[in-house]
Amino acid sequence: MAKYGRDAHAIAALVREAEVHRDVYVDPEIFELEMEHLFPNSWVYVGHASQLAKPGDFITANIGRQPVLASRHTDGSIHVFYNRCPHKGTKLASEPCGNTGKFFRCPYHAWSFKTDGSLLAIPLKKGYEGTGFGDTQANEGLSKVKNVVIHRDFIFARLSDSGVSFEDYFGESLSTIDNMVDRSPEGKLAVMATPIRYMHTCNWKMLVENQTDTCHPMVAHESSAGTAVKVWKREQGDSTETPMAVQLYGPFMSPYEFYEQSGIRIWPNGHGHTGVANSIHSNYSDIPGYLDQMVAAYGEKRAHEILGEVRHNTVYFPNIMVKGAVQILRNFIPIAVDRTLVESWVYRLVGAPDKLYERALMYNRFINAPTSIVGHDDLEMYERAQEGLKSNGNQWVNLRRLYESDEEQDVTAVINGTSERQMRNQFHAWAKFMTMDMDKRVEAAE
Amino acid sequence: MITEKTITDFIYREADLLDTMQWQAWLDLFHPEGRYWMPLEWQQQDPVLQPSLMYEDLLLLKVRVERLAGERTFSQKPKSRCHHLLQAPQIVACDTAAGVFKARTSYIYTETRGDMLERYSGWASHDLVQVGDALKIKLKRVDLVNFDAPFGNIQLFM
Numbered sequence: 001m002a003k004y005g006r007d008a009h010a011i012a013a014l015v016r017e018a019e020v021h022r023d024v025y026v027d028p029e030i031f032e033l034e035m036e037h038l039f040p041n042s043w044v045y046v047g048h049a050s051q052l053a054k055p056g057d058f059i060t061a062n063i064g065r066q067p068v069l070a071s072r073h074t075d076g077s078i079h080v081f082y083n084r085c086p087h088k089g090t091k092l093a094s095e096p097c098g099n100t101g102k103f104f105r106c107p108y109h110a111w112s113f114k115t116d117g118s119l120l121a122i123p124l125k126k127g128y129e130g131t132g133f134g135d136t137q138a139n140e141g142l143s144k145v146k147n148v149v150i151h152r153d154f155i156f157a158r159l160s161d162s163g164v165s166f167e168d169y170f171g172e173s174l175s176t177i178d179n180m181v182d183r184s185p186e187g188k189l190a191v192m193a194t195p196i197r198y199m200h201t202c203n204w205k206m207l208v209e210n211q212t213d214t215c216h217p218m219v220a221h222e223s224s225a226g227t228a229v230k231v232w233k234r235e236q237g238d239s240t241e242t243p244m245a246v247q248l249y250g251p252f253m254s255p256y257e258f259y260e261q262s263g264i265r266i267w268p269n270g271h272g273h274t275g276v277a278n279s280i281h282s283n284y285s286d287i288p289g290y291l292d293q294m295v296a297a298y299g300e301k302r303a304h305e306i307l308g309e310v311r312h313n314t315v316y317f318p319n320i321m322v323k324g325a326v327q328i329l330r331n332f333i334p335i336a337v338d339r340t341l342v343e344s345w346v347y348r349l350v351g352a353p354d355k356l357y358e359r360a361l362m363y364n365r366f367i368n369a370p371t372s373i374v375g376h377d378d379l380e381m382y383e384r385a386q387e388g389l390k391s392n393g394n395q396w397v398n399l400r401r402l403y404e405s406d407e408e409q410d411v412t413a414v415i416n417g418t419s420e421r422q423m424r425n426q427f428h429a430w431a432k433f434m435t436m437d438m439d440k441r442v443e444a445a446e
Numbered sequence: 447m448i449t450e451k452t453i454t455d456f457i458y459r460e461a462d463l464l465d466t467m468q469w470q471a472w473l474d475l476f477h478p479e480g481r482y483w484m485p486l487e488w489q490q491q492d493p494v495l496q497p498s499l500m501y502e503d504l505l506l507l508k509v510r511v512e513r514l515a516g517e518r519t520f521s522q523k524p525k526s527r528c529h530h531l532l533q534a535p536q537i538v539a540c541d542t543a544a545g546v547f548k549a550r551t552s553y554i555y556t557e558t559r560g561d562m563l564e565r566y567s568g569w570a571s572h573d574l575v576q577v578g579d580a581l582k583i584k585l586k587r588v589d590l591v592n593f594d595a596p597f598g599n600i601q602l603f604m
Binding site: 224364377 | 499
């Protein structure tokens with residue numbers, strides 16, 4: 001039963017000024033439309049260039065649900081393709097990463113392609129002579145994702161041929177990625193290891209919203225962070241130094257006032273971050289030697305500027321979150337309307353002390369792992385919401401906290417840190433990128 | 447005198463304490479410097495500079511155990527239960543003079559909560575030390591066969 005078709009008005013009506021209809025989380029048709037419209041119209045994170053260090057290196061990813069493949073060509077350039085053989089559709093690469101050598105070879109019929117995607121060879125090629133093969137899309141080799149931008153080694157792609165440019169789409173929000181990279185004395189990040197993967201039986205947007213939901217930690221995480229603080233108080237004895245673990249858990253229990261004053265900044269197109277003035281990451285112990293390295297690399301003033309920017313969570317719409325201060329990127333990969341794969345990556349600050357990497361890895365397993373007690377708290381809430389939203393008694397989700405009637409859309413603003421405005425900002429962007437090509441496509445189909 | 451049977455009995459008893467949710471008695475099996483480690487990589491060597499699912503000292507294990515009983519631990523409403531099915535432990539080392547006692551045990555682990563039931567397979571490696579007459583856990587390492595797969599919540603201990 002198609003409730004929405006490609007009716008842009010019906011889709012837009014799901015988002016009110018400060019409420020959203022539950023169908024955005026529970027309706028399989030809306031999910032299909034997200035895969036068909038929202039994700040292709042958005043700039044989506046594919047991977048990090050350090051994963052493609054040598055020619056022939058490749059990574060695989062999904063944009064929405066479409067499998068893509070990124071490779072490092074012999075000339076050093078990076079290319080993104082749809083991960084399917086132009087012949088019968090077989091995925092060329094099935095592993096998350098690897099090195100393919102000088103060419104990709106389809107395991108089914110041995111068609112081969114250079115690492116820039118061009119067709120290299122087909123066995124018994126003469127069988128295609130005079131067949132018109134030269135005029136087919138297959139003859140062009142791997143279908144390329146044309147709109148690819150690599151910003152400081154972060155590879156983003158937009159599948160739609162037309163749409164908002166990378167620069168206009170992200171604008172000033174790139175400052176969080178910039179800050180994360182600048183935290184390396186060499187201005188360079190490296191992916192050293194596999195991400196932590198965590199399956200969530202909920203809609204992907206619940207995870208994205210939660211990144212700037214500052215009214216839940218002291219409630220939902222009382223069980224984990226609260227217990228950590230309590231047990232440490234009891235067990236610490238004469239110890240004067242708070243262990244790294246307790247430093248990471250403790251700030252989750254900060255009171256409402258802390259989050260209120262720390263602030264939220266919103267940007268156009270659904271991006272935004274918590275922790276403007278300070279954040280839960282502000283008071284970690286100094287790592288010996290690190291500040292000296294940073295001062296040597298950037299000078300006193302700039303080094304303090306970089307390290308003084310301690311943003312909490314930055315949402316890059318639609319589906320990633322970046323934490324510069326602990327070098328983590330979480331990718332909320334939509335699988336189905338009620339199923340989301342979360343991959344949480346840690347970047348190593350090249351040239352920085354091991355201890356920083358140790359802390360980032362520790363944070364990642366404390367908060368983002370299927371074995372994480374903070375993760376257990378959150379997933380329980382998402383699952384309950386996914387179930388609760390099936391109720392017909394009230395079909396709207398309320399996002400009205402600190403709503404003001406004259407709120408402008410697609411602006412940059414700094415607001416009270418407990419506002420739900422970033423969620424409203426996301427849903428404004430959601431409606432925009434869902435519907436921006438719908439009328440056009442309906443016309444084309446008619 | 448620690449024998450191979452002492453080690454084997456210790457491992458069976460540990461699983462039994464977990465299955466019967468005697469959390470405090472389970473924690474008491476750990477040496478004060480003991481660790482519980484779930485690697486995230488194949489034949490992982492480093493628990494600190496390579497990513498792990500868990501690498502926890504006694505303080506963090508106490509937090510977990512205390513959390514399980516918390517009034518506001520909503521992910522334990524309803525509560526989880528678990529079941530360990532162990533193969534006979536292979537004794538890797540039983541050297542009383544050196545104080546080295548190690549075993550590796552293949553297992554199937556079941557964790558259930560409400561209507562959900564999840565099953566995991568892997569190997570538990572016990573690195574034990576003698577304290578007085580008893581053995582204590584220096585390191586319990588849990589290697590899942592599919593450590594790289596995306597799991598839902600794993601709330602108890604393998």
